[in-house]
Structures are given as structure tokens and as C-alpha cells.
Amino acid sequence: MAEQQRIDEATGTRTVGHEWDGIEELDTPMPRWWLWTFYLTIAWAAVYVVLYPAWPMVNSATRGVIGWSSRGQLEQELAADATRRAPVVNAIAASPIAELPARPELMQAAVQGGGAAFRVHCVQCHGSGGAGVQTLYPSLTDDDWLWGGDLDRIDYTITHGIRNPEHPATRTSLMPAFGRDAILDARQIADVVSHVRVISGQEKPSASSARGATLFEANCAVCHGANGEGGRQVGAPKLTDAIWLYGGDRASIAATVANPRNGVMPRWGERLDPVTIKMLAAYVYSLGGGERAPATVAAAQGQGADGQP
Amino acid sequence: MASPEDLTGGPASLYEARKGVYPKKVDGRFRRFKWLVMAVTLAIYYVTPWLRWDRGAYAPDQAVLVDLAHRRFYMFQIEIWPHEFYYVAGLLIMAGIGLFLVTSAVGRAWCGYACPQTVWTDLFQHVDRLIDGDRNAQIRLANGPWTAEKIAKRGLKYAVYLAIAFWTGGAWILYFADAPTLTQDFWTGQAAPVAYGTVAALTATTFVLGGFMREQVCIYMCPWPRIQTAMMDEKSLLVTYKEWRGEPRGSVKKAQAHPGAFGDCIDCNQCVAVCPTGIDIREGPQIGCITCALCIDACDGVMAQVGRPRGLIDYCTLDDAATEKAGGAARPVRQTLLRPRTIVYFSIWCAIGAAMLFSLGQRTRLDLAVQHDRSPLYVQLSDGHIRNSYTLKLRNMETRPRRVEVAMTGLSDAKLWSEDGARENAGQRIQMTLPADSVTRARLFVAAPGAGPARQDFTLMAWGLDGDPRGDSETIQFDRPETGQ
Numbered sequence: 109m110a111e112q113q114r115i116d117e118a119t120g121t122r123t124v125g126h127e128w129d130g131i132e133e134l135d136t137p138m139p140r141w142w143l144w145t146f147y148l149t150i151a152w153a154a155v156y157v158v159l160y161p162a163w164p165m166v167n168s169a170t171r172g173v174i175g176w177s178s179r180g181q182l183e184q185e186l187a188a189d190a191t192r193r194a195p196v197v198n199a200i201a202a203s204p205i206a207e208l209p210a211r212p213e214l215m216q217a218a219v220q221g222g223g224a225a226f227r228v229h230c231v232q233c234h235g236s237g238g239a240g241v242q243t244l245y246p247s248l249t250d251d252d253w254l255w256g257g258d259l260d261r262i263d264y265t266i267t268h269g270i271r272n273p274e275h276p277a278t279r280t281s282l283m284p285a286f287g288r289d290a291i292l293d294a295r296q297i298a299d300v301v302s303h304v305r306v307i308s309g310q311e312k313p314s315a316s317s318a319r320g321a322t323l324f325e326a327n328c329a330v331c332h333g334a335n336g337e338g339g340r341q342v343g344a345p346k347l348t349d350a351i352w353l354y355g356g357d358r359a360s361i362a363a364t365v366a367n368p369r370n371g372v373m374p375r376w377g378e379r380l381d382p383v384t385i386k387m388l389a390a391y392v393y394s395l396g397g398g399e400r401a402p403a404t405v406a407a408a409q410g411q412g413a414d415g416q417p
Numbered sequence: 418m419a420s421p422e423d424l425t426g427g428p429a430s431l432y433e434a435r436k437g438v439y440p441k442k443v444d445g446r447f448r449r450f451k452w453l454v455m456a457v458t459l460a461i462y463y464v465t466p467w468l469r470w471d472r473g474a475y476a477p478d479q480a481v482l483v484d485l486a487h488r489r490f491y492m493f494q495i496e497i498w499p500h501e502f503y504y505v506a507g508l509l510i511m512a513g514i515g516l517f518l519v520t521s522a523v524g525r526a527w528c529g530y531a532c533p534q535t536v537w538t539d540l541f542q543h544v545d546r547l548i549d550g551d552r553n554a555q556i557r558l559a560n561g562p563w564t565a566e567k568i569a570k571r572g573l574k575y576a577v578y579l580a581i582a583f584w585t586g587g588a589w590i591l592y593f594a595d596a597p598t599l600t601q602d603f604w605t606g607q608a609a610p611v612a613y614g615t616v617a618a619l620t621a622t623t624f625v626l627g628g629f630m631r632e633q634v635c636i637y638m639c640p641w642p643r644i645q646t647a648m649m650d651e652k653s654l655l656v657t658y659k660e661w662r663g664e665p666r667g668s669v670k671k672a673q674a675h676p677g678a679f680g681d682c683i684d685c686n687q688c689v690a691v692c693p694t695g696i697d698i699r700e701g702p703q704i705g706c707i708t709c710a711l712c713i714d715a716c717d718g719v720m721a722q723v724g725r726p727r728g729l730i731d732y733c734t735l736d737d738a739a740t741e742k743a744g745g746a747a748r749p750v751r752q753t754l755l756r757p758r759t760i761v762y763f764s765i766w767c768a769i770g771a772a773m774l775f776s777l778g779q780r781t782r783l784d785l786a787v788q789h790d791r792s793p794l795y796v797q798l799s800d801g802h803i804r805n806s807y808t809l810k811l812r813n814m815e816t817r818p819r820r821v822e823v824a825m826t827g828l829s830d831a832k833l834w835s836e837d838g839a840r841e842n843a844g845q846r847i848q849m850t851l852p853a854d855s856v857t858r859a860r861l862f863v864a865a866p867g868a869g870p871a872r873q874d875f876t877l878m879a880w881g882l883d884g885d886p887r888g889d890s891e892t893i894q895f896d897r898p899e900t901g902q
Contacts, residue, residue: 247796
């Protein structure tokens with residue numbers, strides 16, 4: 109190659125000797141300052157290696173003399189963020205949950221924080237938007253509540269869970285297995301189903317539903333109410349509306365009567381702090397089905413027999 | 418310049434030390450124009466953040482402000498929101514096409530007059546002349562030993578460099594926050610660390626790039642010279658040494674001794690002495706020439722002294738150079754500037770500008786955006802109705818709070834309420850108060866009878882209730898369960 113080097117006439121610069129279809133490359137010298145800049149970057153690299161984690165070792169990298177780590181920085185940033193959020197979190201902790209809606213700035217923060225906690229702890233069953241899973245977990249977005257949909261009751265449900273046998277304060281009730289335990293025979297169950305379908309407006313009254321009405325009064329009304337309006341003290345669903353967790357067709361209702369699910373929810377009071385639960389309640393409340401006037405309702409009904417609000 | 422003999426010797430140096438450039442003071446029409454451009458550009462840069470502009474109680478009163486923290490850009494009566502960033506994109510496109518226009522017409526005029534590197538280098542070179550004296554004194558000082566005088570002069574000069582650099586870096590941050598407040602905070606140690614960091618970085622770059630790197634930036638670091646070279650054609654104005662008139666070079670005495678044997682160039686080297694990038698224009702057009710035209714001023718002065726016509730070095734197109742070489746007359750400058758290419762560039766430039774002005778005048782300052790909640794798409798209500806949820810964003814881009822109404826059309830039996838309202842007393846419209854200059858986010862609920870098509874379009878509209886009824890609307894979908902499920 110070297111023998112092809114020549115001096116370019118126009119610029120007076122030596123070529124490197126490469127030639128591609130008549131195109132040649134000039135060997136323009138680099139400016140001296142560029143060389144110094146390059147040495148400077150090498151020097152900086154040496155400093156960096158000493159200051160920061162750099163050399164990979166068997167178990168971890170060298171730590172660097174200033175002790176910086178990305179994990180440590182993350183911890184710092186999280187701590188700084190916790191400090192930043194502390195005033196709002198403390199205010200939420202200090203105010204009774206029923207009063208949150210009257211303080212929009214707190215309510216908004218609670219809904220945001222609750223949403224974040226919901227996405228960690230609740231979506232596995234209740235779905236990312238709280239819509240639940242048909243035949244498994246109830247929707248939290250509708251206007252129908254098993255155990256009550258005001259802030260206080262949601263908070264209680266989350267704290268104490270549903271049907272936690274070893275926890276006295278838990279929400280609990282037990283629907284008898286009318287079919288499995290042979291309390292009712294198949295025909296009687298079909299009659300009860302007819303009656304339930306009539307009061308929910310899905311069927312016209314028939315002889316079967318008339319028989320079912322009698323059976324309903326004897327077996328079901330104690331929890332579900334004389335007219336099937338449901339009973340929140342025991343988490344008995346309303347049977348006259350359009351919402352059916354386990355399905356509202358004949359076969360589904362019959363299956364539920366014969367072999368009820370008696371769904372379970374963990375008590376989050378032993379895992380999450382009260383502020384997080386308060387924020388979770390606010391989030392669930394905000395999904396569209398939240399019920400108002402908890403104070404007046406509570407005052408009128410008083411505490412439930414088992415001490416549940 | 419290397420000669421063929423170099424090849425026979427040892428290898429040429431891989432690195433080239435910077436050759437000192439000590440441009441001589443010069444006066445002339447282009448120098449005066451450069452003074453003017455320098456005064457105007459520096460004044461714009463340093464003064465703009467201090468201009469005030471009254472926008473009322475809800476917006477800052479700084480005329481030009483890039484409010485990164487609040488995502489707003491203020492320029493006199495124009496306020497730009499992040500979603501209107503296309504105006505900035507439009508400005509950048511105009512700047513690009515403006516560069517095409519200027520380059521195709523007058524070559525590297527940007528480099529020669531308006532580029533910050535050129536303006537600040539020019540400023541620093543004036544400082545050199547003020548403290549060290551003119552070219553010869555500067556060379557003498559640079560080559561001389563480190564006497565007390567040299568140390569004092571260097572110390573003073575670098576202090577002035579540093580002061581200018583600091584002022585430059587300091588002015589930059591004032592575009593990003595309220596200038597008087599930030600200045601006070603800066604000097605009392607209250608400003609954000611990023612402010613000190615930015616000032617330090619820009620002080621350092623100004624000090625180094627303006628004080629020491631100078632023409633090295635243009636020759637080695639900057640991509641524009643390469644791009645601009647590609648945008649020029651044979652009809653673009655170039656600073657040209659008219660070698661057909663100047664060569665062969667000879668002093669006035671030689672020319673008198675041998676009339677007719679020599680050209681107009683008296684080889685006085687003044688064009689090289691005044692060049693801020695240290696090149697010899699007589700070697701022809703080259704990447705190091707920023708077309709600042711100071712060599713034209715220098716040569717014109719010399720030509721006047723020796724009684725020869727001006728313009729031995731002059732702005733000239735490649736076409737005209739060929740014509741003049743062949744003995745013809747150059748075309749008038751007006752013809753050079755007004756040709757299809759420049760007219761097309763100028764038309765595009767104007768069209769974009771006019772379109773942006775038009776759309777600025779037409780834009781509404783109340784904006785509505787709706788997003789349908791997807792999880793869940795719909796909710797079965799206990800009375801058999803279906804509820805859909807929406808996230809509503811209302812942008813009030815005016816600097817006053819506004820009362821607006823949001824209404825729905827297209828779902829006659831539906832009810833609309835917000836998270837603050839209740840279904841029981843819901844209708845088809847709600848009213849909201851929007852804080853000044855902000856985005857209001859609200860959750861909307863719409864409930865309609867369960868019987869109906871699985872998908873139904875309806876329209877949400879928002880308009881002002883306070884005099885300006887202009888508003889915005891968006892058509893969105895209401896979903897029900899698929900029938901048959």
C-alpha cells in the first residue's frame with residue numbers, strides 16, 4: 109500500500125494509499141488537542157475505576173472508594189420519595205376514612221396510592237380494573253355489594269377479610285349446601301330456582317315458582333330476606349337484581365343452591381398497614397360503585413350483632 | 418503544505434499542533450456589518466430573559482420563558498403547551514429551510530456572521546487585541562518569555578475571558594426560570610443545583626471554545642461546514658480571490674519596473690493577517706473559510722492605498738468566476754440572489770411560517786380528550802343498566818379559571834355523571850370549573866339501558882360558559898355485553 113501513497117495536489121496532504129474506484133483517502137493529521145482530549149478520557153477512566161464499582165470479581169465487582177451503588181441510589185430515592193409523600197400519608201392516616209371524600213386533595217392522593225397497592229395485592233383475583241372474574245371473584249365496580257359499599261365497610265372487609273376461620277372479627281357466614289347435604293331434593297331445588305328467577309324478573313310465575321316461594325320462605329329468607337333483597341350483615345347477595353356472581357341462568361343458580369361456594373378473601377390487616385388499607389378502600393370506593401352517607405346508615409342500623417360495622 | 422519530498426523522509430506527523438491565529442484589526446464594510454450582527458445577536462441573547470410581558474395573575478410575566486418544570490413555553494403573547502410542540506418543530510423546519518435559503522444564496526453566511534461560535538470568537542479576539550495589542554504585539558507576546566508583564570497580561574485576559582464566559586453561561590439559565598428571582602437565588606445560594614451545574618458547564622465551554630479552540634471548532638468539530646458545502650451550488654456567493662486578476666503576484670515596485678508583467682495582488686499578506694481562522698484565501702475555496710469577508714475588507718483597503726480597483730478578493734459565484742476569467746462581466750448580485758432555487762426555498766419558508774401563524778390564530782384554548790376505560794369495558798348494574806367509565810381530560814389553556822359545560826349527544830336514554838356527582842340526579846350534561854392554565858382530569862360515568870347494540874358511538878362536547886363558547890368535542894364508544902352471551 110505504502111508505495112501508492114502520494115501527495116494530493118489540491119490539498120497538499122498525503123493520501124493513505126487506499127484507492128476505491130478512483131476515490132482516495134487523505135491522511136489528514138489529527139489535531140494535537142484531540143490527542144490530549146483522548147489522554148484526558150483515559151485519565152478519567154482511571155479515576156472512574158477507582159471511584160466507582162468497575163472491575164468484575166468472582167462474586168461481585170469492586171466497590172469503588174466513594175461507595176456508590178445503583179441499589180443504594182434507588183434506596184435513597186425511595187426514601188426521599190417517602191419523605192416527600194409523608195405529609196399526605198400522615199394526613200390520610202389522621203383523618204377518619206368516612207371524611208376523606210370531603211377533602212378532595214386527600215381523597216385523590218388516597219385513590220392514587222390505593223390504585224398502586226391494588227395493582228400489587230388485589231388484581232390477582234379482582235382483575236386489573238376491579239371488574240372481578242365471573243363465577244369466581246366479585247366485581248368491585250358495580251353498585252351491588254355483599255358486605256356493604258361505603259368507605260367504612262370496604263375498609264373493614266379489607267382489614268378483616270372474608271371467612272377467615274381463625275380470625276374472630278372476620279366477615280363470615282355460611283350458606284348451607286342444600287343439595288350436597290340433602291336438605292332439599294333436586295325437584296325442590298328446581299322449584300326454588302324458579303322462584304328466584306321470578307323475583308329477579310327472568311321468568312314468569314309458574315306452578316314450580318309458587319312451590320319454590322314456600323321453600324324460599326322456609327330455607328332462604330332468613331339470610332336473603334323475605335323478598336330476596338339480600339342481607340349485608342351476613343353477606344347474603346340480593347337476588348332480585350341483574351348481578352349474578354356465579355351466573356343467573358337456571359343451571360348456575362341450581363348449582364349454587366346445591367353446592368354454594370362461600371367465597372374467601374384474605375384479611376389484609378395482618379399484611380398491610382392501616383394507611384394502605386384506607387387508601388385501598390378509597391380506590392375501590394372510587395371505581396364507580398362506592399356508596400354514600402355511611403355515617404347516617406351506621407347511625408340508623410347501629411353495630412351488627414357480631415360487632416361488625 | 419507538504420511536498421513530495423516528505424514521502425522520502427520519515428513518516429509525516431500523525432498529529433498537527435494548532436498554529437496560532439492572531440487576526441489583525443481591520444475596518445471596512447463587512448467588518449462594520451459584523452459589528453452590527455454581533456451587537457444585535459449578543460443583545461438578544463443577554464437582554465431577552467429580562468423582558469417582561471403581563472399575562473395576568475395565573476401565568477409568569479417573563480416575555481420569553483421555557484418553563485420546563487411546568488411544561489410550558491412562553492414567547493410574548495404565545496403560550497405553547499407540550500402537545501403543541503409541533504410549533505417548535507415548525508420553527509426548526511423553518512430554521513433548516515432558512516439555512517438552505519441562506520446557504521444557496523450567500524454561501525456560509527451563517528458561519529461568517531451569525532453562528533455563536535463565530536460571534537463569541539470574534540468577541541474574544543477583540544479582548545485579545547484590547548489587552549495584548551494588535552497582531553504583531555500578540556505574536557511577540559506569545560513567542561516571548563514568561564516575563565512579569567506577560568503573566569499579568571495573560572492573567573488579565575483569562576479573567577476577562579472567564580467573566581464573559583460566566584456571563585454567557587449565566588444568561589442561559591435565565592431563559593428557564595423567572596430571571597430576577599433566579600438571579601437573586603443564584604447569588605444567595607438558593608438556586609437549584611442544576612442551575613449552578615449548567616452555568617459551570619456553559620462557562621467552561623464558552624471559556625474553552627471561545628478562548629482557545631476557536632477555528633478548531635469550525636474546522637474539526639462542526640458538521641455544518643460539510644453540510645453547507647453540500648447545499649451550495651455554482652450560483653452561490655463565495656469569498657473568492659480572483660486569481661485571474663491577481664496573479665502573478667508582485668510588489669508595487671516590481672509592477673512599476675515591469676508594467677504588465679504582474680497582477681493586482683501585491684502579496685502584502687493582509688488577507689491572511691486578518692483571517693480569524695488563519696487560512697490563505699488565495700489558495701482557493703476551502704473548508705477553513707467561514708466567509709466572514711474580513712479579507713475582502715483588508716484587500717479593499719490595500720487596493721485603495723495602491724490606487725487599484727477594489728474587489729480583488731470579493732463575493733463571487735463559481736459561474737461568475739468562470740465568466741470573469743473568460744473576460745466577461747459578472748451578473749448583478751440581484752440576479753444571483755433571485756433565482757428559482759432561492760425563490761422556491763423562500764416560498765416554502767414563508768408557507769410554513771404563514772401556516773403556523775394561521776393555526777396559532779385559529780387554535781382553541783379549551784381542549785377535550787376522552788379515554789374509554791378498558792378494564793372493565795362495561796359494568797353490569799343491579800337494575801339491568803350498563804355503565805361505562807371514561808377518563809376525561811379538559812385542558813384549559815387560558816390564563817384564567819373557566820366555567821365549562823360537558824354534555825353528551827347520541828345516547829338519548831343515557832345518564833352522565835362525574836365522580837363527584839351521583840347517578841340518582843344525573844342528566845346528560847355536567848358543569849365544571851377548570852383552574853387556570855391547567856389540565857383537569859375527571860372520571861365520567863355513563864349508564865344506559867342494557868338492551869341495545871354492543872357498540873354505540875356518542876359525542877362528548879365541552880364549551881365555555883363564560884363568554885367564549887368555542888370548545889371541543891370527541892366521539893367515543895359506549896360498550897355493552899355482546900348479546901347471546
